Amino acid sequence: MYGIEYRPVDFGTVLGLDDAKEILQAYLRQDQYDPAYLFAGSHATGKTTLGRIFASSILCENRKEDMSPCNECSSCKQFLQGNHPGYIEYDSALSSNKENVQRIVDSLQYEIVTRYKIILFDEAHNLSKEAKEVFLKQLEKESNIILIFCTTEYDKMPETLRSRCIQFQLHEPTEQNVCHKLEAICKHKGFEYESEALTTIVRATGRHYRDAENRLRQISFLGPINQENVKKATSVYVEEVIALLLNLSYDLSKALQLADFLVSKMNIKMIYNWILCILNDTIKRSSGVSFSGRYDELLKMMQKQYSSAAYEILDYVLSRSRLNDITLFQSDLLIIHYKFLCDALAPKELKDLSKKENLDESKSDDSKNESDQGGKSIKDIHALPRGHREDAVREYRLSRRKEGTDDTLNERVGEAWGPEEKGEKAPLIHRTEISRKEFRKVLEGTLDDKT
Ligand SMILES: [Zn+2]
Incomplete structure (x- = not known):
């Protein structure tokens, strides 16, 4: 030990x-x-x-x-x-x-x-x-x-x-304290390691020195201390949790599929802890704190999609989350999704778009035609009576999502579902042409913009 x-x-x-x-x-x-x-x-x-x-x-x-x-x-x-x-x-x-x-x-x-x-x-x-x-x-x-x-x-x-x-x-050690300790052990033992993998170990073990050290030892038997091996040993599916959060605002069935998958791999308390961690880090990132590697790319997606809504989701999760019941966990997800649909979460996002559309409309007739062809505009949606609005908002968010780029995360997390589930999973909303190799490059930040 x-x-x-x-x-x-x-x-x-x-x-x-x-x-x-x-x-x-x-x-x-x-x-x-x-x-x-x-x-x-x-x-x-x-x-x-x-x-x-x-x-x-x-x-x-x-x-x-x-x-x-x-x-x-x-x-x-x-x-x-x-x-x-x-x-x-x-x-x-x-x-x-x-x-x-x-x-x-x-x-x-x-x-x-x-x-x-x-x-x-x-x-x-x-x-x-x-x-x-x-x-x-x-x-x-x-x-x-x-x-x-x-x-x-x-x-x-x-x-x-x-x-x-x-x-x-005596107070609990900081994340940094425990990471330093693990790093020292890795160096002493000559383990190949990624810093972000060490952070995941520390978070998965609740910042306990002894638990983190034992987990590190367990992972070292699998090979280098990287996210892949950490995932195997700690059952922490960070990418899947992020995909769940990203899907939650517009694709409930995908979000619930991911929730089922996560519940089969991690306990509910841990899922909530990770949701909180990811929301915290998204907010920290938007205020200038730097993260590294793949995790940083994933946080960037979160930041892009949610911006200030991350605060609101965080507030909701903190005030409402139940830590150990699957039904209540799912109910929370349903409510968050509903709040998105009826504009109770992130209303600013839609208002900003609405403003932008008004500007575009006044600028040229072409863009007006475009928005006519592309379904309802935000202004139309806001004019709809309650009860009809939710579907329109869902459709609208989905169409905005299609315009936005990155569905590669959905493809990637699909891989983690294993062979049985693979056949049954819902068709992806929007497939991009990017190969797995290129995707890895995107996550590592080494993909040339022109390619
Ligand atoms: Zn002595």
Whole structure:
């Protein structure tokens, strides 16, 4: 497991958590300690790692300049081998009763080899109420025992105990923190990798260091760390989610087909998370944040089609989405589609076009004729009574969509549906002449405009 292989053993290799590190380093510099420390934070935020480094450094005979343990002296060696006489690590999930805890505290009481004795309680919220009371008594005594509690459930630690601890609330790492870590592992292991593939891994594992590292290891067995292999290992179908969003404004049946496909591959919560990620990134891109490679091209399509409507869809998804029910997920899609049809989403898009059409009409009679031939104009649509308007808007959006260029995404995601579904899938609305090879070039941004 990479989680263990790449677990930091000094402050320098712990990514993020700068505030907590600074305070711990200050304690070590003064070499004076409080009797109890509490590290709280969600799954895999580095609580136990930081607690261990702190403990190991307290015991170290020859600390480094940044107050990290040297990892070379006899104390550090014993610590790393897990047999330091002054250090006990206790998984509170295994046995949480009072007697066990009392026994551990007592056993260190009579240990005289080291100056400080440290007990680290992992998952400390699991300790029984009586066991927690043992600590309260212990903390009232003058002693050279240092207690370190690590917990994912801060609220389950009694207030009386919390208030006697120096507390650290550790926050989740940023996407960048975890990406850097994966990148470092790839470089160290000599893996071939794409940065955007690493980002996908990080997002698919909810920014958890340990989960992301394990997933990376799993993918490395498949070959290079690229989107293709990441897709196989993480069941994250980013392109399909984007295609779903793009189709949603004008082609409900295609959108629902994609939704069915996605539901068969990912859980609903993850689909919603990706919808949010993609909408966020579309908005970020339109305000100048840069993305790279294929993902950037896909976001560009989103930006082109939705512009400011991305905010509105985001707002809707945030206020309405249910995280784990297929029927409700589909209902959400139907409602979003309906909102597009009756102009409740992205009305600006149609209004702008309407303005443009008015200008064109006044400019020349030719364009008027064209729009007469090409079906209803926006002005006509707006004049229709409610109930008749929806079909006209759908038709209109579809015709605008045909004029717009890129249906290659639909073709591409069609490939992912597998042989059985391929025969049954709905006919594509508009096929372009572009070959798969050329399409790849478009996505990579290397296709010459003239070709
Ligand atoms: Zn040392």
